[in-house]
Amino acid sequence: MSQVFPKSANAWSKASVLAIVFVLLSVGWMVLTIQRSDYVTTANQFIEQPVQFSHQHHSGGIGIDCRYCHTSVEVSPSAGIPPTKTCINCHSQIWATSPYLEPVRASFRDDKPLKWVKVHDLPDFVYFNHGIHVTKGVGCETCHGRVDKMPLMIQKVSLQMEWCLDCHRDPSRYVRPRDQVTTMGYQPAMAQAELGPRLVKEYKIAGLEHMTSCSVCHR
Template identity: 35%
Template sequence: MAQIFSARADTRLRLAVIIGLAIAVLAGAAGFAHVRSGAAWAIGRPAPQPIPFSHAVHAGGLELDCRFCHSGVERRADAGMPSAGTCLGCHDRVWNVTAQFVPLRAALARGTAVEWASVSRLPDHVRFDHAAHTVAGVGCESCHGKVEEMPRTVRAETLSMGFCLDCHRDPGSRQVTAASAMRPHGLQARRHLHYGVEVSPLTRCSTCHR
């Protein structure tokens, strides 16, 4: 029977298959690296805000306590956002005439809050609770980074499921950073022992998913 492919065509075909496989592997590795990197989670990218607010100025320079503007952190699931009135306490006279404060005056006139964009928002199927963490002594910095040094607020951690579970599996062993402005005491997670075996409710799906 006559050869269908010449020896040279055979070599070329093999080469094409090998190159094809190599490209597939590289593309897969690049995709994996992208997902593992911060880029896929928008780490370090500020959101467009109605007013160019700076934590570096207010929480850093002026040393305002986080709770001054986010009063829910110790009591509620939501950290809460400052009302327009909170800003006006200082910016009532001189500064509110500048263009930067137009959205603030508009919110005040409407009797609503300024519509800030979020850099931390989780999908709707995830439940989060600030009070549970703050009371346990987990500082803001563990999840939000050094906010008091940020001229524009950015996401510092992925806030992915893996990030949450990394700590929930064993919160006691983690180097937990206390918020410089809040200075909570050391981390003390509740431990549940059942016949001497530790069962952690912190890794149960229903803890974070409704």
């Protein structure tokens, strides 16, 4: 009986061992890449809203401070979605007959909330508080990006745990003076490597052990 496998099969069988390793690594890489993709994190995706509100116009164009509408951002877990009344402050007169804003007027007239779609939605097993971040010098822009350049609101970051930890491991790379928190396009007045550690100390931002402890966010 002749040989079932030709002699070259020896080489093939050795190569296949490598191939298996390669395939396994590739599958692993693929899974991790998909897991981090915008498709899974919903980053950089435009979301249809009841009114296509432009932050670019209101924040960038007119220069309204973030806190004019997001009134509870300094003191509460939620930054605060403005009631329709806040829109009406100006739009009782400006664009007051525009069909584009009819949903806003209808909401105010009938006392029915506009059903805004949440863009930044953290999993429910994560505790997040805007107040502590803002009062410790984390700028709006640091997490939300250049909102003043967004005609439609999009999530600019992954909001995944590795992203949170990146800052929690060393916040000195990101913190800014408190009075610059809502500034868009902020440039530190001195080198961040010098300013950051100073602010971390001044604002009494907790150390690595506390900031990366599981129960800080999963409580």
